[in-house]
Amino acid sequence: MNIETKKWEVLCSEEQISAKLKELGAQISKDYEGKNLMVISLLKGSFIFCADLVRNITVPVKIEFMTTSSYGHGEESSGKINVVADVSASLEGYDVLVVDDITDTALTMSHVMAHLKAKNPASIKSCVLLDKPSRRKVELVPDYCGFSIEDKFVVGYGLNFGDYYRNIPYVFNVTNEDR
Numbered sequence: 001m002n003i004e005t006k007k008w009e010v011l012c013s014e015e016q017i018s019a020k021l022k023e024l025g026a027q028i029s030k031d032y033e034g035k036n037l038m039v040i041s042l043l044k045g046s047f048i049f050c051a052d053l054v055r056n057i058t059v060p061v062k063i064e065f066m067t068t069s070s071y072g073h074g075e076e077s078s079g080k081i082n083v084v085a086d087v088s089a090s091l092e093g094y095d096v097l098v099v100d101d102i103t104d105t106a107l108t109m110s111h112v113m114a115h116l117k118a119k120n121p122a123s124i125k126s127c128v129l130l131d132k133p134s135r136r137k138v139e140l141v142p143d144y145c146g147f148s149i150e151d152k153f154v155v156g157y158g159l160n161f162g163d164y165y166r167n168i169p170y171v172f173n174v175t176n177e178d179r
């Protein structure tokens with residue numbers, strides 16, 4: 001497969017993502033002025049979004065990582081959130097911002113928020129590039145959100161299907177012939 005010649009249905013182009021990163025970065029920088037910001041990037045999916053987002057944040061920020069997994073190679077959440085690697089730093093006194101690529105059923109974000117709240121941060125909020133509100137299994141509204149999207153399985157810009165497509169620089173809908 002040559003990605004240069006594929007015609008995918010693009011949901012968020014590189015230009016749209018870049019403009020959104022500036023907006024989110026400016027808002028977060030304003031809201032966290034004078035605070036003790038710690039961004040926690042949820043791996044693997046958020047590695048590209050988070051790397052771009054923090055470069056649009058102008059206040060001091062400490063960056064930590066946590067790895068969770070629930071989808072495996074499929075398109076449906078297993079319903080069980082595995083904490084593959086926990087955050088290693090103490091969260092006490094920090095204003096934590098959890099960054100993920102997507103909130104779909106919200107099982108991952110709600111599990112992570114509860115897990116991290118137990119570590120006594122000064123405050124905790126969530127930030128996602130994509131939100132699929134129609135697929136919720138638990139109630140959750142991300143504090144910062146790039147794009148609200150319809151119920152389509154999307155990949156690219158960190159999001160995967162069968163561990164591929166994370167490197168594509170825009171978000172698109174996988175079709176049956178890509179599966």
Ligand SMILES: O=P(O)(O)OC[C@H]1O[C@H](OP(=O)(O)OP(=O)(O)O)[C@H](O)[C@@H]1O
Nearest residue numbers: 043044045069070071104105106107108
């Ligand atoms: O709202 P949910 O239905 O829980 O889905 C969102 C989660 O699913 C994906 O992670 P995945 O388990 O596929 O692992 P990954 O980060 O390695 O892609 C994605 O990165 C989110 O963390």
Ligand code: HPA
Nearest residue numbers: 104152153154155159160
């Ligand atoms: O639409 C999606 N694409 C990739 N990974 C995901 N994890 C939850 N929803 C999605």
